[in-house]
Amino acid sequence: MQDLKPLHDAILNGDAQTARSVTEKAIADGIKAMDLVNTAMVPAMAEVGRRFECEDFFVPDLLLAARAMKSALEPLKPLLAAGDVPRAGRVVIGTVKGDLHEIGKNLVAAMLEGSGFEVFDLGVDVSPERFAKEACERKADIVAMSALLTTTMGSMRTTIESLKAAGIRDRVKVLIGGAPISQKYADDIGADGFADNAVSAVSLARQVLIRAA
Amino acid sequence: MNSRERLQAALEHRQPDRVPVDFGATFVTGIHVSALTRLRRRVLGEPDYRVRVVEPYQMLGEVDDRLREALGIDVIGALGRKSIFGTESKDWKPFTMFDGTECLMSGDFNMTPAPDGGWYMHPEGDTSAPASGHMAPGGYFFNAIVRQDPIDEAKLDPADNTEEFGLFDEADLAYYRSKVDWFAQRSGTGSVLITPGTAFGDIALVPAPWMKHPKGIRDVTEWYISTQARRDYVWAVFERQCEVALKNLGTLIEIFGDSIQVALITGTDFGTQRGPFIAPKAYRDLYLPFHKQVNDFVHRHSSWKTFIHSCGSVYRLIPDFIAAGFDILNPVQCSAADMDAVRLKREFGRDIVFWGGGVDTQKTMAFGTPDEVYREVRERIDVFNRDGGFVYNAIHNIQGNTPVENVEALFRAIRESAV
Numbered sequence: 001m002q003d004l005k006p007l008h009d010a011i012l013n014g015d016a017q018t019a020r021s022v023t024e025k026a027i028a029d030g031i032k033a034m035d036l037v038n039t040a041m042v043p044a045m046a047e048v049g050r051r052f053e054c055e056d057f058f059v060p061d062l063l064l065a066a067r068a069m070k071s072a073l074e075p076l077k078p079l080l081a082a083g084d085v086p087r088a089g090r091v092v093i094g095t096v097k098g099d100l101h102e103i104g105k106n107l108v109a110a111m112l113e114g115s116g117f118e119v120f121d122l123g124v125d126v127s128p129e130r131f132a133k134e135a136c137e138r139k140a141d142i143v144a145m146s147a148l149l150t151t152t153m154g155s156m157r158t159t160i161e162s163l164k165a166a167g168i169r170d171r172v173k174v175l176i177g178g179a180p181i182s183q184k185y186a187d188d189i190g191a192d193g194f195a196d197n198a199v200s201a202v203s204l205a206r207q208v209l210i211r212a213a
Numbered sequence: 214m215n216s217r218e219r220l221q222a223a224l225e226h227r228q229p230d231r232v233p234v235d236f237g238a239t240f241v242t243g244i245h246v247s248a249l250t251r252l253r254r255r256v257l258g259e260p261d262y263r264v265r266v267v268e269p270y271q272m273l274g275e276v277d278d279r280l281r282e283a284l285g286i287d288v289i290g291a292l293g294r295k296s297i298f299g300t301e302s303k304d305w306k307p308f309t310m311f312d313g314t315e316c317l318m319s320g321d322f323n324m325t326p327a328p329d330g331g332w333y334m335h336p337e338g339d340t341s342a343p344a345s346g347h348m349a350p351g352g353y354f355f356n357a358i359v360r361q362d363p364i365d366e367a368k369l370d371p372a373d374n375t376e377e378f379g380l381f382d383e384a385d386l387a388y389y390r391s392k393v394d395w396f397a398q399r400s401g402t403g404s405v406l407i408t409p410g411t412a413f414g415d416i417a418l419v420p421a422p423w424m425k426h427p428k429g430i431r432d433v434t435e436w437y438i439s440t441q442a443r444r445d446y447v448w449a450v451f452e453r454q455c456e457v458a459l460k461n462l463g464t465l466i467e468i469f470g471d472s473i474q475v476a477l478i479t480g481t482d483f484g485t486q487r488g489p490f491i492a493p494k495a496y497r498d499l500y501l502p503f504h505k506q507v508n509d510f511v512h513r514h515s516s517w518k519t520f521i522h523s524c525g526s527v528y529r530l531i532p533d534f535i536a537a538g539f540d541i542l543n544p545v546q547c548s549a550a551d552m553d554a555v556r557l558k559r560e561f562g563r564d565i566v567f568w569g570g571g572v573d574t575q576k577t578m579a580f581g582t583p584d585e586v587y588r589e590v591r592e593r594i595d596v597f598n599r600d601g602g603f604v605y606n607a608i609h610n611i612q613g614n615t616p617v618e619n620v621e622a623l624f625r626a627i628r629e630s631a632v
Contacts, residue, residue, distance in 0.1 A: 014442060058491050060441035063434055098349045100356040103434060125329065125349055150579040151353050151614045179486055180575040196487055 004031070004040035007072060011044035011114070012051075014064025019072040033079035034086075036072075037116060045069060045114035049199035062198060063103075066110030073113060080118075088116040089209045092135045093144040094126035096155035104178060105146035107198040112144075115202045128155060128162035135163065140172050141212075142205055147178040156181075157189040173208040177201060216287035220403030220474055224518050224540065224566055226602045231631035232594050234605040235568065237276030238290030238405045239477050240268045241522045241543060242569065242606045244620075245353060245613035247314040249274035252620045256283050265305055265317045269334075270297040270346070270417070271610060272354040274316065278399070284624055288604070290405035290477070291395070294388040298322070298346060298355075299337035299423030311351045312613065324348075333358075336425045345422035353613035357420035361432040371449035373429030377421055378410050378457045381464055389468050396472050405475040405520070408465060410458040412479040413451045413503050414440065440491065444499060455503045459510050466515045475541065476511055477520040479504070484525020487550045493529055501537045508538030520568065524609065526550040528557070535564045544609045545570030547593070554596045567597050568604040572623060578607060578615045583622035590626035598630075 004026065010019035026036055048065045051057035057065075079085070091112055095105045102124050113119045120138050122130060126145075135143050143163065147153040156176050163169040173192040176185075186194035192208050195201035214222065214230045222229040235242045244252065250264050257279060264274040276286060295301055296319070304320025323338035327347055334346035334355055346355035381389075396404050412418060419436045421427040430436050430446075440447050462476075481500070483490050508519045518540035523530070527542075528551035534542060545567045547554045554570060572578055572589045581589075597603040605627060611620060 014438075055488065055492075058489065058495070059485065060437050060491060060495075063438050064442060067438065098351050100347065100349055103437075106434070149353075150575055150612050180579075182576070197485075 004036065007036065007040040008044045008047075011041065011065055011068045011072065012047055014061065014068050016068045016071040019068040020074065023072040024075050027075055027079070033076050036076060037080075037085055041069060041072060041114055042116050045111060045202075048114075049111070049202065052197070052199045059107075062107055062111075066107055066114070069114040070110055087118045089141040089205065090118045090120070090138060091142040091144055091205065092120045092122060092131065092138055092140040093146075094122035094131060095124040095146045095148075096152050096159065097125055097127045098155060099147050099149055099152035100124045101146070101148040101178075104148070104198070108144060108146065108177065108195075108201045111198040111202050112205060115206075117142075117202075117205065128159040131159045132162040132166040132168070135172055136166055136168055141209055142173045142175055144175045144177075144201070144205075146176070147181065150180045153178065153180055153185070156185075156191065160190055173205075173212060175201065175204060175208065215401035216403050217401050217474070219287055220604065223601045223604050224474065226563065226566070226600060228599075228601050232598045232603060232605045232627065233287040233403060234285060234627055235288040235403070235405075236284070236286050236606065236611075237273075237281070238288040238403075239407060239520075239522075240271065240273065240292060241477075241480055241609060243268060243271070243273035244276065244611040245615075246272050246274035246316045247310055247312050247353065247613040248611050248615045248617070248620060249276070250314050250316065251617040253280050255617055255621060256280060263307060263315050263317045265302070266308070266319075266322075267302055268292065268296065269300065269318060269322055270355050270422070272310070272613070273610060281402075285628065288403035288405060289396070289399055290407060291389075291392040292407050293409045294385050295423060297417070297422050298334055310353070310613075311348075312353070334422070336423050339425065342425040345420070345424075355422075357417070357422050357433075359420050359432045360427055361430075361435065362428065364430065364435065369443070369446060370429070371446055371453065374446075374450045375453040375457075376428065377418075377424060378454045380457060381461055386464070386468075389465065393469060393472065396469070400472075403475075404473050405477055406465065406469060406473045406517075407477045408458070408462060410454060410461060411507050412481050413454060413500055414447065415479065415481040417480070440495070440499060447499065451499070451503050455506055458507060462507070462510055463514065466511070466517075471516055473515075473517055475520050476515075476517045477522070478507055478511075478539070480522040482525060483523045483530055484527040484546065484549060486525060486548075488526050489530055490525065493533060496530055496533055501533055504534075504537035504539070512538060518566070524549075526552055528552055531557075531561050531565065535561070539565065541566040541568045541604075543568040544606065545597075546608050548573045548575060548608065554593055558596055558599070558602075562597075562600070562602050566602045566604065569606040569608055570597060571605050572607045574607050574609055574612055574615070578619050578623070579612055581619065583616075583618045586619045586622040587626045590623050591630055594627070594630045 305317040321338035330350035332348040333344035520541040526549035
């Protein structure tokens, strides 16, 4: 098989252009999407996470790596949609109603995507009803919510109520994060987990799905 | 001690007669207009009084002289002539917040309804220009709307990101001279000046909501990426910015002289909830050289103390802030990782003044009970106020949804700590 280290390294170095061109060449050379994801992208994002945990990487590095990863993922999307790659889980993610902040949410979405999850990003200012509707339609395993503001975090509780009203609360795991959020708040509102950064969000997502299996 | 002397003692790490208190002197130590309106009614009555919004991005209300005196607040401050939307604090007109709070906005603060039911705000209040701010329906303040032209690497020019930095014009000079009189009329009060153009890389300023057609790098994520991937570009922006800022600082020092005690230099955030936003080495390489130039200039030419605001966990950056010459750290986010109050006071209390740290606004103030607020405020004053070096303020602005009982408990705790 073709050496995929250049893709791995391009993601780590935040080189979006190279990440994309290497991926395009690999596809043209007949490399399977599954191999690209599993042998280059997922390990690269794991290494990004490791470097972040040991403080070799900081937020700008995460943003660069996430952008490179997304750029590599672009030409792979049709192949992934064709369903020949088993995914780690299906996530509907967004920033809650009234809240327009997206950097944290985008990072979590990118880290999840680069770690093999199928991610549906609903953007910002997402109403509880829309979270519930999209979670139903997408057959989500996880609903992930972000809030930066003390004035908007209450919408997480309302969204959980909406998931209950839609009859799907027991089918999805609810993960939350954002500056004012804590484990205690997650417990109070009945969420299934809280992560304080994008890297731990990935391991949390894996854990809750393993526990659910 | 009067308020000015009390602040000066704290700044010089001497024990003041009681802790000096700031609410409303700066754009990072204020009170949201909704919370302030409720507080003012409790303290002074006057149900028809409308609070002026003096910082319309975060919708901070004006702590007027009567409220300041009633609450024992010691510090006042002068913001820049124009708001982040390019509007000026004058010719007030009524406005009603989504939560029903009736307040006053500046006469040129012209909004249009956003399709989602919120508000759009336009640069300089010119509604023919594309919106640069958005208040979500039910929201309490504005978010910047990013207006980013496609980036062509070959054509990126640092001059595009420095268009906003220029020498003071006559209107600016007239504004600052009027502020000299304003401070003089309150001469026993502690004083802060927000210095323009000295906040290198402040992410709130990158989208330039006051500009009608901002050029260069204006997207928030793109800017953060640039601090790493296009460092020469960012350095060139800072270099030009610094050159102008030093000239303007010289003018301000000439105008205000010793009437000012503190200069708020920067509000650029370097911390997240769990650690530094950027590597300490990146701070030292990219920001510290400019911070040092500014601080050295201020210290060489005035008696002003310099103030840095950075949210989040900045424990590991504090030695660098001190090396850069900053005298004061705000908001001292004790709720973030590594930011324990006792440890901060022990390790850095002799070298930097803590201005903030007084109570958690993300949790205790917004969601705690009055008793919890009271206890936390008393604890923080006990820790930080020993041997001076502390100016009381909450951790950042008091938010709009804070119960008035919690704000009252905060001021009761401050009062009773002095007994």
